[in-house]
Amino acid sequence: MAIITMRQAISDALWEEMERDPKVFIMGQEVGVWGGTYAVTKGFLDHFGEKRVKDTPIAESAIVGAGIGAAMVGLRPVSEIMTINFAFVAMDHIVNEAPKMHTMFGGQMSVPLVIRTAGGGGRQLGATHSQTPDAVFAHFPGLKVVSPGTPADAKGLLKAAIRDNDPVLFIEHAAMYQIRGEVPEGDYTTPIGVSKVQREGDAVTIVTYCKGLQLSMAAAEQLSQEGIEVEIVDLRSLRPLDMGPALASFKKTNRAVIVEEGWPSYGVGAEVATRLYEAAFDYADAPIKRVAQKEVPLPYNAALEQFALPQVDDVVAAVKEVL
Amino acid sequence: MALKKKDHLELYRQMVLIRRVEERSAELYQAGKIGGFLHLYIGQEAVSTGIVSVRQPQDRIITAYRDHGVALNVGISAKAVIAELLGKETGVSKGRGGSMHMADVEKNFWGGHAIVGAHLPIAAGMALGDQYEGRDGVTICMFGDGATNIGFFHEGVNLSKVWNLPVLWLCENNQYGMGTAVDRASAVEQIHMKAEGYGIPHSRLEDGMDIMKVREVVGAALDHIRSGKGPYFLEVMTYRFQGHSMGDPQRYREKDEVTKWEKSDPIGIYHRYIVGEKIATKADLDKIEEAVEAEVNEAIEFAEASPDPGFDTLYDYMYASKE
Ligand SMILES: Cc1ncc(C[n+]2csc(CCOP(=O)(O)OP(=O)(O)O)c2C)c(N)n1
Numbered sequence: 001m002a003i004i005t006m007r008q009a010i011s012d013a014l015w016e017e018m019e020r021d022p023k024v025f026i027m028g029q030e031v032g033v034w035g036g037t038y039a040v041t042k043g044f045l046d047h048f049g050e051k052r053v054k055d056t057p058i059a060e061s062a063i064v065g066a067g068i069g070a071a072m073v074g075l076r077p078v079s080e081i082m083t084i085n086f087a088f089v090a091m092d093h094i095v096n097e098a099p100k101m102h103t104m105f106g107g108q109m110s111v112p113l114v115i116r117t118a119g120g121g122g123r124q125l126g127a128t129h130s131q132t133p134d135a136v137f138a139h140f141p142g143l144k145v146v147s148p149g150t151p152a153d154a155k156g157l158l159k160a161a162i163r164d165n166d167p168v169l170f171i172e173h174a175a176m177y178q179i180r181g182e183v184p185e186g187d188y189t190t191p192i193g194v195s196k197v198q199r200e201g202d203a204v205t206i207v208t209y210c211k212g213l214q215l216s217m218a219a220a221e222q223l224s225q226e227g228i229e230v231e232i233v234d235l236r237s238l239r240p241l242d243m244g245p246a247l248a249s250f251k252k253t254n255r256a257v258i259v260e261e262g263w264p265s266y267g268v269g270a271e272v273a274t275r276l277y278e279a280a281f282d283y284a285d286a287p288i289k290r291v292a293q294k295e296v297p298l299p300y301n302a303a304l305e306q307f308a309l310p311q312v313d314d315v316v317a318a319v320k321e322v323l
Numbered sequence: 324m325a326l327k328k329k330d331h332l333e334l335y336r337q338m339v340l341i342r343r344v345e346e347r348s349a350e351l352y353q354a355g356k357i358g359g360f361l362h363l364y365i366g367q368e369a370v371s372t373g374i375v376s377v378r379q380p381q382d383r384i385i386t387a388y389r390d391h392g393v394a395l396n397v398g399i400s401a402k403a404v405i406a407e408l409l410g411k412e413t414g415v416s417k418g419r420g421g422s423m424h425m426a427d428v429e430k431n432f433w434g435g436h437a438i439v440g441a442h443l444p445i446a447a448g449m450a451l452g453d454q455y456e457g458r459d460g461v462t463i464c465m466f467g468d469g470a471t472n473i474g475f476f477h478e479g480v481n482l483s484k485v486w487n488l489p490v491l492w493l494c495e496n497n498q499y500g501m502g503t504a505v506d507r508a509s510a511v512e513q514i515h516m517k518a519e520g521y522g523i524p525h526s527r528l529e530d531g532m533d534i535m536k537v538r539e540v541v542g543a544a545l546d547h548i549r550s551g552k553g554p555y556f557l558e559v560m561t562y563r564f565q566g567h568s569m570g571d572p573q574r575y576r577e578k579d580e581v582t583k584w585e586k587s588d589p590i591g592i593y594h595r596y597i598v599g600e601k602i603a604t605k606a607d608l609d610k611i612e613e614a615v616e617a618e619v620n621e622a623i624e625f626a627e628a629s630p631d632p633g634f635d636t637l638y639d640y641m642y643a644s645k646e
Contacts, residue, residue: 025455051455057485062444062478069448069462072433073383075455077448092441092475103640106417108428110643142641165644 001184007177009151010116011040013158014078016187018048021076024162027054028063028080028116037082038118038177060090064115068098068167071113076162084119084171085129087137098167099142111167114158119147120173120211120261121309127297130305132262134210135271137169138238145238146192147171149213151181153236156190164192173211173261193240197249201229204319205249205256207272209235212259212291212310219315230319238268243275250276254285255322259315264292286322291315331602334376334534336611338368338590341392343619344401348391348408351623352569357408359421364392366532366564369589370495371396373537374463377545381460383431383453385446387467388423389563390435397432399425401622411629418632419640431460439500440470443479443492450488450554461548462490463541469500471514480556484521487553491544492518494558495531501567502575518556531559532587535596564588 004012018024025048026041032055035042045053056063060081067079081087087094094115101109121130138145144166148154154172161168198213199220206216213234220230231253233246250256256276258269269290276288294308326334345363352361364371367389375396378384386393394404399415407414408422415425426434433449436442446464453460470476471494483490494514498505506512518525524547528540537559544555562584566573573581597603 054486057478057481059444059478059482061441061475062447062482065441065444065475065479066448066451066482069445069450070452070455071448072445073449073452075452092438093444096438097436097441097445102643104416104420104424105426105428105434106415106419107640107643108416108426109433112643144642166642 001182003180004151004183005177006151006154006172006179006181007038007040009155009183010158010172011042013155014041015044017159017162018052023074024076024078025052025054026078026080027056027067029056029058029082031055031080038174060086061093064090064093065097067113067115068093068101068111071111072101072109076112078114078116078162081115081117083129083174084117084133085131087117094169095137095140095143099140102166103142110165112165113167114161114170115167116170116172118172118174120175121293121298121305122175124300124302124305126300130298132260132293134171134238134262135267138268142166143239144168144192145171146236147210147238148236149198149210149234151179152183153190153234155183156188157192157236160189160192163189168192171210176211176214179214190236193237193242195236195242195245196234197231197245198234199230199232201231202253203228203255204230204322205246205253206230206232206259206315206319207235207246207256208232208259209238209268211261215310215312215315216259218312219319222312222316223319228319228323241271243272243279246272247276247279250280251283254283256288257291257315257318257322258288259291259310261293261310263295264290265295267292289318289322291318328602331597332607332611334372335593335597335608336615337372337396338534338593339612339615340401340618341368341372341395342590343615344395344404344622345391347619347623348405349569351408357422358410360388361408361422361569362389362567363563363565364389366584366589367495367497367561368392369534369537369593370531370559370561371465373534374465374493374541377538377542378463379460380431381458382545383433383449383460383462384465385433385442385449385462386435386465387439387442387470388435388437389467390423390425393432393465394425394427394435397427397430399427399430399432401619402625405622406626406629409626409629410631411626412632413626413629417640440466440473440475442466443470443475444482446490447479447482447488450483450490451486454486454488459549460489461545463493464490465493465495467500468494468496468498468505468514469503469508471517472508480518480521480523483554484523489548490554491541491548492523492554492556493541494556495561496558497561497563499563499567499575504575513558515556515558523554523556525556525558527558527560529560531561532589533592534589
């Protein structure tokens, strides 16, 4: 297995899918000449040409809407929204058009569209540019929402998303493109809607995804030095949500901490905790804890921003609280 | 392009069919058998009938929520239309769409879309699909005057020119968006002038009540686009005789205005044309009207006798991919 960055894994997935299927193409702001805001599509324009690497105007509804239309008539578009903060101006197309088409026309149309975007805070971009509103999008039936935590999953999940016959919102983390991890050689897909145990342990179950996985892994190292072995379940997909591994783990450890970067109110943690309680209330030996962002629009000041964002220490503290 | 007698009779039949289906639907609505919104197309029949009669089979049609006319023009049966209005499993969208969401993909009719203007970027994407695959189809996107004031309009129309997409933007200016007259909502009253700002050739048909004129201008616009010259913008002046939807008290317009327009009833105009040009006799047209009457009666019987979708089918069309 090669060790590559998240950026490379995502780029490879896209490249390989575009090589594999001529109906796959990418469109978005600066995906072509610029090479992608996060350099994911560097070199794509030279190789695939303008037909398949399409620079768009700054028009998020057009980027997603045109993706929907092209998908409806048989193409496999990947529409890139520069960051998830700009997805709000395309909200109608993401949550109200793409996921409704198949149902509302009685199965006649499908929308095999991938919307790639990057979320997350921590880069001093201020409140409008630092959000993790994943739960907002995961709220809508008909839309699939995927957010990988490792390069291997990023590659496999993006390939699966491109081959999926339904609209998939693929959320990357803007501060994770540099992280490295082992990625299998050759072509593979990672199924959407399947959670994974990323670390085994018996003390506490941590349920998390995306950047939360990085925090949790770091916390697990620290805790391990104190003899506390946590089990980490990576959701990978927020919709469909596979609770299987989290539930099994909770029944084993009887304690759970949920780690997410978004705000806790109405969030992923709220959903996961409720499901654990609903299905396994009797197994709980302590109240389930949530580690999440503080409930404010994220400040610019670096120290204040970090204070508002969940940290490794917060995860460590939460685990000790439920023990 | 020259029409034979039987072609004229067929177009006349379609216009009368739209009228009867809608008149009877209004009754069914009043009787509480049709739920939700019901937006009637009465008064505008010459527009959709004219458009559909000159398009080639490879030309896609997509429209807004006032969609019964197009649905019948493309050949969706009165049975399937009325059954959809009644929410039945035998409806064209299997009872999932209702009045505003009718489509038949096999007939290259891509729906009925209920969010004002949202289908414009989607239409651009469908046209992109044809351009990408090298097909010579034109996407005909119909929308109201009101839709030209929402951001989607700008994004979709702009993109169509930037990418030179084969799309006909067809604004049906029926002079009101709900209760708001064009001059109270649009900075430019001559809607087609908006295309000027995007460098798209445009024109306005003053007499959209005359199907022969609609056919002529739409045919020319389609030829223009098919010859590779990119998008075209056509504004067709028309009028809706009924309120915006059922139960609209129409306080925003004078009775006189409606009465005046009713004198240019598109069906009356076409009737006079056919008889005046000695294409067919009044008796021929009477016969068509009787046949339509019977067809609609039968359709209502069929729809009323049709089953509701079973509760066990609730999730049937949530995802296109079957795991
Ligand atoms: C985004 C959005 N805002 C408001 C509405 C409510 N609405 C439905 S139809 C309509 C008027 C649209 O007028 P126009 O586009 O001229 O079409 P017409 O009814 O004349 O055919 C409005 C405001 C909606 N469906 N979508």
